[in-house]
Amino acid sequence: MREGLVSDSAESANLRDRIITASVLVPVAVLASLAGGWLFLCLALPLMCIGILEFFVMEKDRPMQGSSLTGIPTALAIVLGFYLGSDWLWQAALGLGLAATLALEIARQPRRPDYALAQVGTTLCGILYLAFPTAFLVSLRNRPEDGLMWLFVVYAITWGTDTFAYVFGRFFGRTKLAPLISPNKTVEGAIGGIICAWVLAFFILLVAGRLEPRLAPMIVVGPFLAVGGDLFESGLKRIFRVKDSYVAGFNVFPGHGGVLDRIDALVWVASWVFFYLVSSGTA
Amino acid sequence: MREGLVSDSAESANLRDRIITASVLVPVAVLASLAGGWLFLCLALPLMCIGILEFFVMEKDRPMQGSSLTGIPTALAIVLGFYLGSDWLWQAALGLGLAATLALEIARQPRRPDYALAQVGTTLCGILYLAFPTAFLVSLRNRPEDGLMWLFVVYAITWGTDTFAYVFGRFFGRTKLAPLISPNKTVEGAIGGIICAWVLAFFILLVAGRLEPRLAPMIVVGPFLAVGGDLFESGLKRIFRVKDSYVAGFNVFPGHGGVLDRIDALVWVASWVFFYLVSSGTA
Structure with a gap:
């Protein structure tokens, strides 16, 4: 979620980058979502891979080499x-995938089984946080009768909350929601976002x-x-002391913090909707 | 998980309390697990309620009154x-339950919808973290043919990892696992615990x-x-700056930090085993 209280020229430039990025990405996402099948996979899989890379490089002093070499093929499979x-x-x-990770890491540093x-x-x-939710989202989209509807319910909840929280936060934002974790979020923004997402999904x-x-x-x-x-996700970034999550030289969404920042809410909402439908015997 | 590097008299007293508590709780847990049905519910439900209370009081300046009044009946249902x-x-x-929480909190503080x-x-x-995993554990136990086996698989993984991590940590512990979050855990302990849990489940x-x-x-x-x-769970305690999670005057497990400390691993393992069996079409 992004909510601004300050408004200066740097933020305006950032907002312009954001809008340009969104005007490219939103139509692509809408078209791939409407098409479904392999086209939707072709959108979801690369984003998931970048998200996993971002997650792996977040941890300081432990770069991505070993884990992504085995982790990304595992996630894809x-x-x-x-x-x-x-x-x-x-x-x-x-x-x-996990056995291969263990073997590869022991081969790379035979004296450090703890590191492996x-x-x-x-x-x-990384797999639990990103691969399973992506798999759930793909499963939802591919439900034979109502896949597209569930996908749009997920989108409405995810980006409806985010977008309206930004709008309400800018206009009515007074009370900080979680100042230690994410200083720009406000309670008023969150309330507005939640209510608008309910209306959209309804x-x-x-x-x-x-x-x-x-x-x-x-x-x-x-x-x-x-x-x-x-x-x-803001908490993760804070724990690992990084400001933006994107991999250096790999910022696919100019004006945004990285792929993780864009899908942090999506992975939770997709998992919840999938779980709810499966538990109800609807899936 | 508990792993000691220091060994002084205070810790010995703590260890004695721990052992006494365990010698009461373990037979009760084993008997209720073997019996299953309502008897297992009678063990699981009170522990879940205390865990939820502990979770609600963790957050500073926001005591448990409103949420537990509606949250605990919701969790039970x-x-x-x-x-x-x-x-x-x-x-x-x-x-x-969530609608009642909203109504009750607005009635309590009509001028603070954000607080509500x-x-x-x-x-x-609290419900997602504790009620659903408890529901999954109860579902696992009540599988008609193999419920008891799955329950013991969950126990073996949860407490096998914990117990052997403690033992291995005391004897071989050198490298800190996550010093910022939980200073007593060691990499050597975790490795020993994980391997022993594999063997037990096998x-x-x-x-x-x-x-x-x-x-x-x-x-x-x-x-x-x-x-x-x-x-x-250690991270939660650190974020909310509490040392032990138990509710004042309500420490049912002397020598332990609280119910949350005892079930923090269980809720994840039970959810994972349940999810795995459901996704495989086995449940």
Whole structure:
């Protein structure tokens, strides 16, 4: 989430970069989402890979070499397993990927088995944080009847919260939400964002003719997770003492902090919607 | 996880309390787990409630009053919904519980809608962090054929990692694992704990005649999540600047930091095993 209280020329330039980036990315995302199938995979997979790279390089004194060499193919295979509906593929990928990480890291530094295990742990965190949610999002999109609707519900909750939190924060922002973790967020922004996301998701379900009372808890909880996922990523950056998450020379979204900053809420919301539908026996 | 590098008389007294507590709690936990059904619920529900209370009071300047009044009944109803296999019960409980929290908090402080929404957010975090994992654990135990085996797999991973990390840490602990978050944990302890948990889970599956290759990723990942869940709770305590998580006058486990300290790894491992079985179509 981004909420500005200060308005100077540097921020205006940043805002201009942001808007240019968004005007390219939003149509691409909308088209790939509408198309679904392999085209949606072609959007989701590269973004996930960059996100995982950003996550791996965040940790100081522990650069990405080993873990991303095995972690990224593992993540790709997990998403592909969910896409193809093949349980053994994602399970084998997860097991082999972590075993390969361990073997590779021991080969690289035979005297440091502790380092090897730490690399396996970091790789696993990246997979749980980014690969599974991507797999869930792809699964949601590929539901035969209503995949597109669920995807737009996820988008409405994620970016609805984010966008309206920015707007409300600029106009009404007074009370800091979590000053230690993310100084620009305000309580007023978060409230405005959450309520607007509820309205957006409500309208999507209404238009799709799927306004069922049992979906209410899913919609009510969603925007809170969007705020929470955003704070969580800000917390990660704070713990690892980095300002922006992007990999040097790899900032694909000018004006934005990196891919992680754009998908931090999405991974939580997609996981929640997927979990809710699976637990209800709807998936 | 608890790993000692220093050994003085205060720690010996603490260790004695710990052992006395464990010698009462472990038989109770084993008996309730073996019995299953309502008896297992009678163990799980009170521990969950204390854990949620501990989580709510952790946050400074925001004591538990409002959120626990609505949050704890909501959590109980969610676990009951999973126990009875009733989707509408847990979904209605979640929706009504959050709506009731909002209404109650607005009634308590009508001029502070931001405070009310923050209370809803905190209540939701407590439910996601503790109520759903408890519901998953109860669901696992109540699988008609193999519930007890899965429960013991979860226990082996959770407390196997914890116990052996303590033992290995005391004897071989040299390298700090995460000095900023949890100063007593060592890399050597974590490695020993993870490997011993693998062996324990392997033997349970072997004895039960359920040693299938497709379960390997679940077992491999489990102990890493036990370590991660433990670090996560330590991180929470650090963010909220509390040393022990227990509610004043409510320390049910003398010698231990509180219920959250004992179940921080369990909630992650139970969620992972449940998710793995559901995603594989085994649940």
